[in-house]
Amino acid sequence: MSVTAAQGFTAAGITAGIKESGTPDLALVVNNGPRRAAAGVFTSNRVKAAPVLWSEQVLKGGEVTAVVLNSGGANACTGPKGFQDTHATAEKVAEVLGQNAGEVAVASTGLIGVLLPMDKLLPGIEKAAAALSAHGGEKAAIAIKTTDTVHKTSVVTGDGWTVGGMAKGAGMLAPGLATMLVVLTTDADLDSATLDKALRDATRQTFDRVDSDGCMSTNDTVLLLASGASEVAPAYAEFAEAVRTVCDDLARQLIGDAEGASKDIRIEVINAATEDDAVEVGRSIARNNLLKCAIHGEDPNWGRVLSAIGTTGAAFEPDELNVAINGVWVCKNGSVGDDRDLVDMRYREVKITADLAAGSESAVIWANDLTAEYVHENSAYSS
Amino acid sequence: MSVTAAQGFTAAGITAGIKESGTPDLALVVNNGPRRAAAGVFTSNRVKAAPVLWSEQVLKGGEVTAVVLNSGGANACTGPKGFQDTHATAEKVAEVLGQNAGEVAVASTGLIGVLLPMDKLLPGIEKAAAALSAHGGEKAAIAIKTTDTVHKTSVVTGDGWTVGGMAKGAGMLAPGLATMLVVLTTDADLDSATLDKALRDATRQTFDRVDSDGCMSTNDTVLLLASGASEVAPAYAEFAEAVRTVCDDLARQLIGDAEGASKDIRIEVINAATEDDAVEVGRSIARNNLLKCAIHGEDPNWGRVLSAIGTTGAAFEPDELNVAINGVWVCKNGSVGDDRDLVDMRYREVKITADLAAGSESAVIWANDLTAEYVHENSAYSS
Numbered sequence: 084m085s086v087t088a089a090q091g092f093t094a095a096g097i098t099a100g101i102k103e104s105g106t107p108d109l110a111l112v113v114n115n116g117p118r119r120a121a122a123g124v125f126t127s128n129r130v131k132a133a134p135v136l137w138s139e140q141v142l143k144g145g146e147v148t149a150v151v152l153n154s155g156g157a158n159a160c161t162g163p164k165g166f167q168d169t170h171a172t173a174e175k176v177a178e179v180l181g182q183n184a185g186e187v188a189v190a191s192t193g194l195i196g197v198l199l200p201m202d203k204l205l206p207g208i209e210k211a212a213a214a215l216s217a218h219g220g221e222k223a224a225i226a227i228k229t230t231d232t233v234h235k236t237s238v239v240t241g242d243g244w245t246v247g248g249m250a251k252g253a254g255m256l257a258p259g260l261a262t263m264l265v266v267l268t269t270d271a272d273l274d275s276a277t278l279d280k281a282l283r284d285a286t287r288q289t290f291d292r293v294d295s296d297g298c299m300s301t302n303d304t305v306l307l308l309a310s311g312a313s314e315v316a317p318a319y320a321e322f323a324e325a326v327r328t329v330c331d332d333l334a335r336q337l338i339g340d341a342e343g344a345s346k347d348i349r350i351e352v353i354n355a356a357t358e359d360d361a362v363e364v365g366r367s368i369a370r371n372n373l374l375k376c377a378i379h380g381e382d383p384n385w386g387r388v389l390s391a392i393g394t395t396g397a398a399f400e401p402d403e404l405n406v407a408i409n410g411v412w413v414c415k416n417g418s419v420g421d422d423r424d425l426v427d428m429r430y431r432e433v434k435i436t437a438d439l440a441a442g443s444e445s446a447v448i449w450a451n452d453l454t455a456e457y458v459h460e461n462s463a464y465s466s
Numbered sequence: 467m468s469v470t471a472a473q474g475f476t477a478a479g480i481t482a483g484i485k486e487s488g489t490p491d492l493a494l495v496v497n498n499g500p501r502r503a504a505a506g507v508f509t510s511n512r513v514k515a516a517p518v519l520w521s522e523q524v525l526k527g528g529e530v531t532a533v534v535l536n537s538g539g540a541n542a543c544t545g546p547k548g549f550q551d552t553h554a555t556a557e558k559v560a561e562v563l564g565q566n567a568g569e570v571a572v573a574s575t576g577l578i579g580v581l582l583p584m585d586k587l588l589p590g591i592e593k594a595a596a597a598l599s600a601h602g603g604e605k606a607a608i609a610i611k612t613t614d615t616v617h618k619t620s621v622v623t624g625d626g627w628t629v630g631g632m633a634k635g636a637g638m639l640a641p642g643l644a645t646m647l648v649v650l651t652t653d654a655d656l657d658s659a660t661l662d663k664a665l666r667d668a669t670r671q672t673f674d675r676v677d678s679d680g681c682m683s684t685n686d687t688v689l690l691l692a693s694g695a696s697e698v699a700p701a702y703a704e705f706a707e708a709v710r711t712v713c714d715d716l717a718r719q720l721i722g723d724a725e726g727a728s729k730d731i732r733i734e735v736i737n738a739a740t741e742d743d744a745v746e747v748g749r750s751i752a753r754n755n756l757l758k759c760a761i762h763g764e765d766p767n768w769g770r771v772l773s774a775i776g777t778t779g780a781a782f783e784p785d786e787l788n789v790a791i792n793g794v795w796v797c798k799n800g801s802v803g804d805d806r807d808l809v810d811m812r813y814r815e816v817k818i819t820a821d822l823a824a825g826s827e828s829a830v831i832w833a834n835d836l837t838a839e840y841v842h843e844n845s846a847y848s849s
Binding site: 128129130131157159160161162163164165194195196197198296298299300301371372373376377379380382384385386387389390391392393394395399401402404413414416417418419453454455457458459460461462463 | 511512513514540542543544545546547548577578579580581679681682683684754755756759760762763765767768769770772773774775776777778782784785787797799800801802836837838840841842843844845846
């Protein structure tokens with residue numbers, strides 16, 4: 084049900100012809116109110132795509148009427164013309180819907196450094212507006228795919244209200260904020276400040292903690308729109324938990340569909356002095372190419388975990404570190420632990436537990452293995 | 467000529483049986499004086515192998531009589547027993563040579579988390595001592611190979627004095643100090659403080675600026691030994707330049723032999739506000755897996771360069787960045803520049819120039835592409 088699970092939203096996903104493949108490439112999500120409250124988080128990459136620069140401004144107003152998303156081109160590193168194109172895209176949506184362009188968020192994904200074919204995108208907006216439907220969520224989720232093999236949606240239902248969403252992302256997933264394009268909708272009756280808090284709390288613990296390849300996108304955008312159509316104002320904790328659950332579900336789907344991946348790696352750092360330490364260590368493990376290769380080869384090479392931990396500034400003593408792979412403590416006190424042959428790595432999910440023995444904080448980071456397929460997919464992407 | 471190019475040194479490389487492959491795995495380098503001055507730099511990884519912990523202490527004394535190096539096992543993450551083994555190794559060398567164990571440096575390379583077979587290593591030291599020769603430099607360089615396909619040596623001759631050296635390293639190459647195992651020797655008549663300064667100046671600009679896979683070793687060791695046998699004390703600048711040249715040559719050989727690599731990538735960051743900024747940006751580009759895949763595919767995907775620059779804290783404005791690949795300025799002012807089809811990437815060396823337009827400092831970082839062969843080699847390494 085995606086972005087149309089909540090009341091008050093319509094959506095569409097159509098083929099505008101931006102992608103040469105002829106597959107769907109334009110999505111439109113419209114908030115029909117009565118509220119138009121919104122919050123957004125964006126990539127922390129300092130090189131930001133034109134739609135990110137635009138939408139950051141839109142979100143400052145706290146109201147979003149519509150989100151237009153395209154695949155087939157990131158509109159990043161495209162200079163003043165790229166920004167003009169984003170502006171024209173928002174204007175076109177506003178014109179077709181009879182709304183204000185200043186409340187139209189724009190998101191793009193695809194190759195960096197290429198201008199969008201506006202002669203196809205603008206007519207596509209008319210086509211998408213004509214296709215808007217209260218059942219259009221799935222089609223919208225399909226239209227934002229790039230190298231994704233499946234579309235990603237999630238829904239959580241509260242007492243009289245709903246949070247739903249869609250995500251796209253299969254590579255260039257790294258913390259530093261959210262991950263690629265995500266639109267969440269809710270019919271809860273909440274203001275933009277509440278949405279903002281719930282969204283930041285959720286992304287910090289979900290999208291910010293997946294790392295498929297250590298590469299941070301120029302286009303990451305996560306939006307949360309509230310229509311208020313349920314006329315229910317849930318308690319903050321309950322609502323925040325629903326948003327976090329949807330984000331967590333979508334983040335896991337992103338990792339599960341990461342480019343070329345054959346393993347999902349759940350890295351749990353325990354007994355850290357601080358949560359920041361736990362996250363830093365988890366990310367360092369998540370980004371270690373040698374370890375990612377070993378996991379691909381079903382090789383419980385725990386030395387690579389220790390060498391990754393050793394590059395961080397976290398509080399720990401090298402001779403107090405413990406590491407388990409799939410529950411077997413192969414490293415104890417910084418040295419050889421239980422027999423590595425006891426580790427069974429046949430399944431897709433691999434659990435790495437790193438015990439820093441320095442406190443009581445913890446964090447979970449999700450990552451993928453590094454495979455020849457990842458190399459193949461990304462060595463031919465733009466050609 | 468390797469470590470025996472300079473007068474006053476003997477070396478040997480033999481097969482002790484540490485490696486199951488039966489290839490040479492133990493090297494011994496002896497400084498016969500009259501001086502025994504020495505300097506060393508070691509990995510900045512906080513998880514340090516036993517031989518690193520040992521040799522750091524040895525180098526504090528500023529004198530080294532002999533260096534014993536083994537491949538076939540890193541003796542890292544091996545606990546108190548691993549440290550005892552390193553100590554016993556140094557004691558054995560001291561006994562055989564009739565010297566002090568406190569002046570014997572030890573270096574190991576190979577798999578992390580496995581104890582060394584001391585029943586093979588200790589007899590191997592006797593064998594190596596018996597094979598010591600003023601022409602043993604090549605054999606020593608061969609005995610320290612792990613996944614290296616070639617052994618690496620370099621020599622620079624001054625006016626009556628010489629600096630020579632050997633290196634091993636093919637993966638887990640990343641800045642944070644030196645790179646894997648390197649022994650340099652000279653017959654220049656210099657004290658350990660001078661050696662230390664020359665070595666640190668050299669490694670900062672050479673081994674610290676290669677990055678094959680972003681992974682920092684637990685065992686990196688770079689030693690410089692001076693015998694004084696030439697009875698010549700060269701001027702500092704002249705000597706430092708010779709050491710830098712040998713280090714640069716060895717560092718380039720490491721990149722040229724990196725695991726699975728098909729391209730050597732020379733990343734030059736220009737017009738940076740500070741040298742640190744230039745190095746930070748260069749490393750970020752060097753570690754971007756997506757870019758490394760693109761280079762492998764001979765795809766001048768400059769957007770991935772910009773997205774890597776954007777993750778740094780260096781001084782720059784996104785719309786003032788320029789990027790050239792093999793001399794073609796494919797990105798100008800943060801946007802589309804010259805035609806990417808003009809870029810010829812058929813050759814092994816690929817040059818990326820990143821112009822930050824923020825000052826006048828620069829730095830060069832060397833990296834490799836990411837290939838399916840790298841994945842294959844590192845997914846099966848320990849099994």
